[in-house]
Amino acid sequence: MSRTDEDEDLKRMRKFGIGQSVPRAEDARLLRGLGQFTDDLAPPRSTMMYVLRSPHAAARINGIDTGTASRCPGVLAIFTGADAAKDDLGGFPSLTRSTAPDGSPNFEPPFTVIAKDVARYAGEPVAIVIAESITQAKNAAELIEVDYETMPTVSSLAEADADNAPTIWPECPSNLCAIGRFGNPEAVDKAFAEAATITRVDVGISRVAVSSMEPRTALGEWNQAENRYELTAGVQGAHLVRNQLAACIFKIPPNQVRVRALDVGGGFGLKAAPHPEFALVLWAARKVGRPVRWTSERSEGFLSDCHARDQSATCEIALDANAMITGLRVKTRANLGAYIGLTGMNCALGNIGHLSGVYTIPAIHAEVRAYFTNTVPIGAYRGAGRPEAITVVERAIDVAAHEIGMDPAELRRRNLIQPSQFPYDTGFIFTYDSGDYPTSQAKAQAAADWDGFEQRKLEAMRRGKLRGIGMAHVVEIAASMKDEMGAISVEADGSVTVSTGFHNHGQGQETTMRQLVSEFLGVQPDRIRMKPCDTDIQPFGMGSGGSRAAAVGGVLIQTIAGRIIEKATAIAAFLLATNVEEIEFQDGTFTARNTNRSATFPEIAALAHQPARLPPGMEAGLSHSQLVSMAGPTFPNGCHICEVEIDPETGQMHYIGYWVCEDVGNAINPMIVAGQIHGGVLQGLGQILGETIVYDQDGQLQTGSFMDYQMPRAFDMPPIQTISNHVPSPNNPLGIKGAGESGTVGALPAGLNAVCNALRPLGIRHFDMPATPQRLWKAIRDAGKPEHLAQHMEPAA
Secondary structure, three states, X not given: XXXXXXXXXXXXXXXXXXXXXXXXXXXXXXXXXXXXXXXXXXXXXXXXXXXXXXXXXXXXXXEEEOHHHHOOOOEEEEEEHHHHHHOOOOEEOOOOOOEOOOOOEXXXXXXXXXXXXXXXXXXXXXXXEEEOOHHHHHHHHOOOEEEEEEOOOOOOHHHHOOOOOOOOEOOEOOOEEEEEEEEOHHHHHHHHHOOOEEEEEEEEEEEXXXXXXXOOEEEEEEEOOOOEEEEEEOXXXXXXXXXXXXXXXXXXXXXXXXXXXXXXXXXXXXXXXXXXXXHHHHHHHHHHOXXXXXXXXXXXXXXXXXXXXXXXXXXXXXXXXXXXXXXXXXXXXXXXXXXXXXXXXXXXXXXXXXXXXXXXXXXXXXXXXXXXXXXXXXXXXXXXXXXXXXXXXXXXXXXXXXXXXXXXXXXXXXXXXXXXXXXXXXXXXXXXXXXXHHHHHHHHHHHHOHHHHHHHHHHHHHOOOEEXXXXXXXXXXXXXXXXXXEEEEEOOOOOEEEEEOOOOOOOOHXXXXXXXXXXHHXXXXXXXXXXXXXXXXXXXXXXXXXXXXXXXXXXXXXXXXXXXXXXXXXXXXXXXXXXXXXXXXXXXXXXXXXXXXXXXXXXXXXXXXXXXXXXXXXXXXXXXXXXXXXXXXXXXXXXXXXXXXXXXXXXXXXXXXXXXXXXOEOOOOXXXXXXXXXXXXXXXXXXXXXXXXXXXXXXXEOOOOOOOOOOOOHHHOOOEEEEXXXXXXXXXXXXXXXXXXXXXXXXXXXXXXXXXXXXXXXOOOOOOOOOOHHXXXXXXXXXXXXXXXXXXXXXXX
């Protein structure tokens, strides 16, 4: 290679390292239709699975007649809950434990993969049909006769909590599964007794569907030769899924289950937890001796994908005479659904520490009551409890500010944790690592022209429109799952391959991992490859989730690369005839200090693969794998501002603009961070705008398609401006905090505060999400007659 070529390579590499907004490498493959998703796989002799689901939210199953259906063309087998019981299939557990009302461990029902005696939500699997084609399977399923005996139904939190409510589980007669209590109630009582002002607000967090672009899908195979199950599926945490299937469903060692994930079209938490269909395709594959494929249809996804959110909270906030927050009291009811999903209880209880927000609140007490209902189980969705908690406290602060006649921004500013106070122990579960919240708020206010809002509001009123602005601070725990394992394989020509427990499902991880490797090993980006996630390749991993990949992955790659460089340095010293201490490594080149002798990383890699030329006793090769653990979690944060306009004649709401000042610590790829923030914000605003899952009193899903479920479209969304105020985390050697969920966590309260602010001139104190035209129109009409409305719409003199 000529000197000119080397210089060009060096320039290219330096433009690819940490802090560079390089384009996503995976996009070229995905945008050209060259990605490989699970549904693309059709092994020879593969069959299709159709899941027959309960049409009733609560029904006893007195019998299932599959005789006629089993004789249909193309049908290989039909299995029911009775068959699963004969084969001793288990159920999924919950990762989070709590206590029942009497103080004992909470009741945890068996989350079986197929109902046997009772169906407890509409959509629960009651039988599966395996056939040569999906059409044949569906046709046969229509001939299965299930003798249902319907039972009383509980379809909402209010019904579950009512006196004499129908009982979903005999072991839990009140439907109240768990009570979690946190904080210091005595200190809160004292704060409220001495408060100058007390504000109380009830906040409802609607239930939503995750709606990933790629629906859930699975390919199950039984490896007869090795006596093991093999699952290919769009999952976020392959190892977690493997372990649950092995230990809880099939009751076998984990090495008898292999899980691999190729390209994944969006996870958002939904695909972190195992669902029944993963076990069903594997079980059926073994029974019929052929591969079994299943891909959820969109309407099926609404019925069977874990839903998210669905909480209601009463929040009280105490202020002293100087508008300083002295106490916070929150009582929350959380819907678990019919079963406790793997992460469902964690959404209700696991992230309650976020109630402290970014404020110095000396006394906090929270109580969470988690209920069973005849609905789809709740699971993780972008934020998984963080948006719920932050929305409650940010909504309460907004209401309190208006009640004392203070600008909500000023009330927030007075109570913010100051940069000099970090690390900051909130006294309520979390200790924050670093941040500069006042600067973030100031930057966000400047970008949104917060001070100019009143003029814009008056101008809107002259046009007959209601205009509102909302602010919210966000802070979220990231990388709380601190352990991760990875490997970097180095070939003899210096090219490298990376494998980790997490992988790419839309966040640009393939690119960011390559950037990290290039930064630390000095390898050209086009010589770095990242493997799909495969439990046979990587024995341990926690997967993607909780905004952890960049923070934990950064430490992982840095650590492994450091070990590789350490060994490569020893080889370079041998080659260059000097001491290890005299070797310097920079930009992919090892140099003997104060000499003109040097060797490139590929040259050292080549030598490393020639044992006879290595120093005596040195093991050949440069590849290395390792498990690492971070010192502690990180806390990304930011200030969000949203501006909306509402047409009081139609109830139509439009987002006008959105501004975020975010602190994700050091960013590996600022462009990808901005993309993550944008995507998260849109998911939060979508829930405010109209996304909501609705059940009727019989537990029937009323929003079972995109005709009923208001998925936001591109033109529904506002322009989003992101500003950075990065403060590196001391808990991460690279200063990375993470970015995956903070957009959603902030958008939910900022959007809701903007809507409520727009409605405030009509005397509306609070408005629960979603802000659909029908709900807004009714709220506006309920606030007064059109003449009364017109009076409010008069611009100020």
